[in-house]
Amino acid sequence: MTVAELLAQARQRLKPREGMLFPQREARAFLAWLLAKDEAFVLAHPEHHVPEDLVRRFWDAVARRQKGEPFHYIAGFCPFFGRTFAVAPGVLIPRPETELLVSTCLALPLPPRPRILDVGTGSGVLAITLKRELPTAQVVASDVAPRALALARRNAGGHRAAIGFALAHLANCWRGPFDLVVANLPYLPETWRPQVPPELAFEDPGALFAGTDGLALVRPLVADLPRLLAAGGFAALELGEGQASQVVCQLPPGLEPYRVASDLHGVERVLVLRFKGR
Ligand SMILES: C[S@@+](CC[C@H](N)C(=O)[O-])C[C@H]1O[C@@H](n2cnc3c(N)ncnc32)[C@H](O)[C@@H]1O
Structure with a gap:
């Protein structure tokens, strides 16, 4: 045929x-x-x-x-920021809007050998892309899901990206100081669960939903940033619609908003915070 x-x-x-x-x-x-x-x-x-x-x-x-079933689970791979990554059921398929998080991070005034932490690494796309784009960076990454971590390790091997991986709740296992903390944690409100497109039913709910307002994981991570960040360091967070202003309203001392980047739909998708120091 x-x-x-x-x-x-x-x-x-x-x-x-x-x-x-x-x-x-x-x-x-x-x-x-x-x-x-x-x-x-x-x-x-x-x-x-x-x-x-x-x-x-x-x-x-x-x-x-x-x-x-999503195309990328059937095919077993997904493109992200010009590279191809393995994907597998149970681990979030990288989304195009997350590329905005990468380009926002790459535009930050980081030191020559930045120390970078990726929290909730999933398939590892953020940690691996940042390591490949900033080869002098020291990159570590963690996730609470063993399945995600196994896939992230496999992708890092495939892209020859030297990254330290750990299984952990949020950033509990890391000490810092980091020049950049990047996180695309789950941010969908639980109340959305019954209305989400059927394709999302194939993905891990633990990678999508976070409490009634979607900020149940972002909030404790932001509270932990003064412990994790070096003075002058940045945190870049991917968020859902309307969440950037909610996060900015509750910043711990020493953190200030630095930049907000909107996606193609005009949603304020990436919030960058800067740590002035203690
Ligand atoms: C939205 S996915 C993002 C995955 C990847 N960073 C990306 O951008 O494609 C969120 C990730 O956070 C992880 N996660 C959920 N709860 C967590 C927690 N309490 N601590 C650490 N990671 C968590 C999930 O397992 C999932 O891999």
Whole structure:
């Protein structure tokens, strides 16, 4: 069967569902992944022969996707900040808005050999990307979920990023001082649970929800920042809509707001705090 024939059949069979805006585009992405090519190849080579076994795997993947399983769990990888990371069920799929957290961190006036902590590292995308972009940095990272930590270690190995990992609640196991604490902790309010898109049901609720207002983990981490940060150090936090102002209202002594970065939807997504010192 050719690429064109397979995609024509997919067009007949695939039904748009919530969370899948462009079924034909997804079919093309699945085919590109199975052929180990990019989507441009699939577009440019309608005559390319697709072997039987790949056709079978294509329909298996499409069937899983139709049941709502996220594309990246089926494919087993996800792009982030120009690199490819392994992803696995039970560990949060990195989101495009988290790239804003990285670019915000890279624009900060950090010392030449910054000491960086990533709290709630998940698949390790933040720690690994920062280590690769700032090779002189000393980077450590932790997560409360053993499954996440195992995946983060695997990704760090794949990207040859030397990072110290630890299993811990928030930053309890670290002493500091750090020049940068970065965290994309769960920030969805528990009350949202019944209304979230069905795709989120495939992800670990412990990576998504945090108390009635979503700040049940961010708040104690912010309270701990004066212990963790060097004087002049920064904390960069990914947050949900309306949360940056709530966090700024309750800052412990010595911390001041430094920057807020909004995402493409205009949501104040990244809050940067600066520690003046004790
Ligand atoms: C929203 S995910 C972010 C993962 C990754 N940093 C990213 O940006 O893709 C939040 C992560 O925080 C972790 N987490 C949840 N509760 C935690 C806690 N009490 N202490 C440390 N990490 C926690 C979850 O296991 C999950 O990996």
